[in-house]
Amino acid sequence: METAVEVRAPAAAAWELLTDTRRWSEWGPSVSGVECPERFIGPGTIGWVRTVVGLRLPFRITEFEPGRRWCWSVAGIPATGHRVEPLGQERCRVVFEVPMPAAPYLAVCRVAALRIRSILEGGGGKEGGAAL
Numbered sequence: 001m002e003t004a005v006e007v008r009a010p011a012a013a014a015w016e017l018l019t020d021t022r023r024w025s026e027w028g029p030s031v032s033g034v035e036c037p038e039r040f041i042g043p044g045t046i047g048w049v050r051t052v053v054g055l056r057l058p059f060r061i062t063e064f065e066p067g068r069r070w071c072w073s074v075a076g077i078p079a080t081g082h083r084v085e086p087l088g089q090e091r092c093r094v095v096f097e098v099p100m101p102a103a104p105y106l107a108v109c110r111v112a113a114l115r116i117r118s119i120l121e122g123g124g125g126k127e128g129g130a131a132l
Contacts (some may be wrong), residue, residue: 003106004095005113009120011092014084015067017116027115029108
């Protein structure tokens, strides 16, 4: 299952936002903070994510295709996938993939996607948040 938004911004800008751990809480409704030795994730990156309800959970990047897609597990459970699809020089699609057992989380990912669009298009991210 997935949710996507088209964004008037280069794919590289969307990828940078999606992989910058210091910015996950800007776009992720369920993330209040991240502890990670690397600012930008890569293959096998590990760290801790703090949720808005106060949980501190370990994460690991389980799949990583530079500039295109990454997936992670949170507390050892496969979580969301994050994908960027170029649509031209100044447009792209940001996609969140949600495993079927986590179908209700699709609504949270939709908010995250809308926030990403708002941030990248200059709106500051007020309409929607990092998704687990």
